Amino acid sequence: MPKSAVEVHNLTVSYSQRPVLWDVDFSLPEGKLIAIVGPNGSGKTTLLKSIMGLTPMSGGFVRIFDQPLDEVRSQVSYVPQRESVDWDFPARVRDVVLMGRYRPKNLLSRLSKTDREVADWALDQVRMREFSQRQISQLSGGQQQRVFIARSLAQQAKLYLMDEPFAGVDAASERAILDLLMQLKESGKTLLIVHHDLNTVRQYFDWVVLMNTRLVAAGPVEEVFTDANLQAAYGGQLTVLSKVADRVKEGGFPVREKKVKS
Amino acid sequence: MNNLLQFLSLSDPNVRMVVLGATLLGAGAGLVGVFTLLRKRALLGDAVAHSILPGVCLAFMVGQSKNPFVLLLGALIAGWLSLLAMDYLVRRTKLKADGVIGLVLSVFFGLGIWLLTIIQQSGAASQSGLDKFLFGKAASITSQDVNMFTWVVLGLVLVLLLFYKGFKLIAFDQDFARSVGMPVRLLEFLLSTITVLSIAVGIQAVGVVLMASLLIAPAAAARYWTDRLSVMLLLAAGMGIIAAWSGAYVSFAAPSMPTGPWIVMALALLTGISMLWAPKRGILGRSLRQWRYARKIALENVLKILFQLEERSGMAGKGYSRVSILEHREIEPGPLNMVLRRLKRKAWATEINSLWRLTEEGLTEARQIVRRHRLWELYLHERLNLPADHVHPGAEAMEHLLTPELEEALQRDLGYPVTDPHQSPIP
Numbered sequence: 012m013p014k015s016a017v018e019v020h021n022l023t024v025s026y027s028q029r030p031v032l033w034d035v036d037f038s039l040p041e042g043k044l045i046a047i048v049g050p051n052g053s054g055k056t057t058l059l060k061s062i063m064g065l066t067p068m069s070g071g072f073v074r075i076f077d078q079p080l081d082e083v084r085s086q087v088s089y090v091p092q093r094e095s096v097d098w099d100f101p102a103r104v105r106d107v108v109l110m111g112r113y114r115p116k117n118l119l120s121r122l123s124k125t126d127r128e129v130a131d132w133a134l135d136q137v138r139m140r141e142f143s144q145r146q147i148s149q150l151s152g153g154q155q156q157r158v159f160i161a162r163s164l165a166q167q168a169k170l171y172l173m174d175e176p177f178a179g180v181d182a183a184s185e186r187a188i189l190d191l192l193m194q195l196k197e198s199g200k201t202l203l204i205v206h207h208d209l210n211t212v213r214q215y216f217d218w219v220v221l222m223n224t225r226l227v228a229a230g231p232v233e234e235v236f237t238d239a240n241l242q243a244a245y246g247g248q249l250t251v252l253s254k255v256a257d258r259v260k261e262g263g264f265p266v267r268e269k270k271v272k273s
Numbered sequence: 274m275n276n277l278l279q280f281l282s283l284s285d286p287n288v289r290m291v292v293l294g295a296t297l298l299g300a301g302a303g304l305v306g307v308f309t310l311l312r313k314r315a316l317l318g319d320a321v322a323h324s325i326l327p328g329v330c331l332a333f334m335v336g337q338s339k340n341p342f343v344l345l346l347g348a349l350i351a352g353w354l355s356l357l358a359m360d361y362l363v364r365r366t367k368l369k370a371d372g373v374i375g376l377v378l379s380v381f382f383g384l385g386i387w388l389l390t391i392i393q394q395s396g397a398a399s400q401s402g403l404d405k406f407l408f409g410k411a412a413s414i415t416s417q418d419v420n421m422f423t424w425v426v427l428g429l430v431l432v433l434l435l436f437y438k439g440f441k442l443i444a445f446d447q448d449f450a451r452s453v454g455m456p457v458r459l460l461e462f463l464l465s466t467i468t469v470l471s472i473a474v475g476i477q478a479v480g481v482v483l484m485a486s487l488l489i490a491p492a493a494a495a496r497y498w499t500d501r502l503s504v505m506l507l508l509a510a511g512m513g514i515i516a517a518w519s520g521a522y523v524s525f526a527a528p529s530m531p532t533g534p535w536i537v538m539a540l541a542l543l544t545g546i547s548m549l550w551a552p553k554r555g556i557l558g559r560s561l562r563q564w565r566y567a568r569k570i571a572l573e574n575v576l577k578i579l580f581q582l583e584e585r586s587g588m589a590g591k592g593y594s595r596v597s598i599l600e601h602r603e604i605e606p607g608p609l610n611m612v613l614r615r616l617k618r619k620a621w622a623t624e625i626n627s628l629w630r631l632t633e634e635g636l637t638e639a640r641q642i643v644r645r646h647r648l649w650e651l652y653l654h655e656r657l658n659l660p661a662d663h664v665h666p667g668a669e670a671m672e673h674l675l676t677p678e679l680e681e682a683l684q685r686d687l688g689y690p691v692t693d694p695h696q697s698p699i700p
Contacts, residue, residue, distance in 0.1 A: 060448070063448075063451075063452045064451070064452075065448050065451055065452065081454070084453070084454045085454075087452075088452075089448070089449065089452035089453075091446065091448045091449060091452075095446070095448060096445060096446045097313075097445075100311060100444070100445045100502075101311070101496065101499060101500050101501055101502045101505050102441075102445065102500075102501070102502060103500065103501070106501075106502075107445070110441075110442055110445070110446070110449070113438055113439075113442055113450075113453060113455065114453060114454070115453070115454050115455055115456060117438075118436070118438060118439050118455065118456075119435055119436070146500040148500075162449075166453070
């Protein structure tokens with residue numbers, strides 16, 4: 012049994028009382044290219060954020076490489092949604108990629124020559140080297156996404172969490188990004204990717220996490236990516252569940268009686 | 274002129290204090306304001322400035338002194354309380370950020386005015402000089418004040434230098450900063466503290482009401498001139514300093530003029546100039562580029578017409594009158610005269626007996642435009658499956674825009690074609 016890369020235990024997250032993730036529980040193996048798939052508002056981004064510790068959980072816990080996140084943080088790289096930042100920020104492409112080399116340890120010191128070499132290497136990987144001095148607001152959507160991925164590569168992690176890297180990118184960028192993800196997988200990295208295009212799931216990914224507020228299924232694509240599971244994730248609302256969620260919100264009940272310690 | 278020299282020499286100790294004080298405040302607020310602006314907290318800065326007033330008043334009432342450090346402490350506490358209050362209200366109530374900012378600003382400011390009234394009625398106002406916090410009184414900056422400003426500004430420059438990378442990261446992408454384990458809360462705390470500090474000292478020059486401008490305007494103006502954060506910081510500090518000197522000079526030259534408001538006026542002027550003149554982002558720069566582009570299009574269109582007239586007649590060397598050029602209706606008579614003059618100047622066309630014809634160089638240029646036009650038509654026709662009679666308008670625009678590299682790519686993609694969709698040769 013290979014070591015698990017990401018283990019999510021009964022994870023529950025609520026926004027202003029209403030649960031957006033409800034008892035999500037799965038374990039993902041190392042070295043796979045894994046998609047998180049589900050309809051809009053099904054909590055995909057929230058799942059990624061809570062794995063990364065960016066969203067307070069109301070229950071459950073997450074372990075990465077069988078350890079708490081803080082122990083292995085330097086081996087995890089997170090790529091937020093492209094729209095989550097203001098691209099009019101005064102920075103050039105290389106500045107952003109260099110941010111992938113920022114660590115709490117080097118917060119007060121200058122970046123080293125190695126850091127700069129790694130950043131250039133990462134830019135080569137996404138085929139953006141010639142844009143390294145370009146102002147980031149002048150890039151196309153696909154190029155911006157590649158800059159984000161280069162920043163992530165510069166972190167030289169073992170686990171990559173990416174939020175919609177294929178959203179709103181041109182065909183050339185999609186190809187370049189996909190090649191890169193495949194390469195990373197070949198070299199033994201684990202990639203967990205929020206994905207919106209159901210048509211390409213079979214073609215791109217090994218594993219899939221299907222969800223809609225709760226987990227529908229998680230496993231190898233050929234076993235899990237079935238019509239029945241898709242129906243369960245996308246077809247019809249879980250009316251009872253959403254009614255209970257509404258009641259939780261109205262009543263101001265906690266989702267858990269006591270906070271569960273990990 | 275004489276009094277400008279006298280001002281610049283800083284020989285008057287009073288002037289020296291005012292200029293020194295305002296310079297420190299302008300530079301400090303300019304630097305910190307860059308991060309306020311980039312983190313989209315401009316309104317927050319205004320709210321903090323107003324919220325500082327009750328802190329200053331309470332510090333005076335409790336401490337019974339106008340020692341600037343005591344007042345600064347009061348200002349710092351009140352500024353921080355207002356930040357915490359806003360943060361709490363945004364997270365815990367249904368109110369949105371703008372509503373919360375408006376609410377906290379007016380409640381704190383109201384409290385401040387009330388306390389100020391109490392102090393004034395107690396008769397201590399005249400010596401307290403607290404009213405200067407309302408509209409600022411740069412002209413009465415003392416050496417004791419300058420002493421305090423120096424320490425505060427030095428401190429915030431030091432914090433900015435030390436934590437520059439961290440501040441840059443949380444300003445651009447806070448989630449990412451947290452994901453790599455950066456001490457985001459500490460960084461935010463430091464940034465907020467130096468912001469409150471710079472506001473607390475800044476209001477002594479321009480007052481509570483105008484403080485937001487001292488904080489935001491230098492950064493907003495600096496943003497127009499650069500794409501780099503480090504340069505933007507230096508420019509913003511520079512703008513703050515220029516404004517400080519200008520304001521101080523105006524009130525030196527015309528003693529009835531208040532310094533603070535003139536500092537703000539100078540900042541407004543600098544921002545206005547930046548909006549207009551900045552090379553890439555400025556309004557004038559953009560219009561200039563559009564105007565140049567229009568000129569280029571007009572010139573290239575006339576080249577093309579002359580080329581086509583020659584092509585159609587089937588013989589070289591014959592010239593064409595203005596009337597036959599105008600028949601093409603792509604250009605008005607007025608602009609045509611201008612374009613013809615430019616063609617003559619460039620030696621791309623010659624005029625003999627009011628007949629115009631292209632020179633060798635002109636012919637080369639014209640061929641290039643016609644080639645691009647026809648290549649693009651062919652591209653639209655073959656690759657985008659547009660019918661032959663729909664491709665002309667698109668090519669009219671693209672012929673001016675294609676670069677040699679794009680042209681080469683088109684040639685390659687289309688297999689070095691010889692005719693366009695209308696069977697005209699591609700020159």
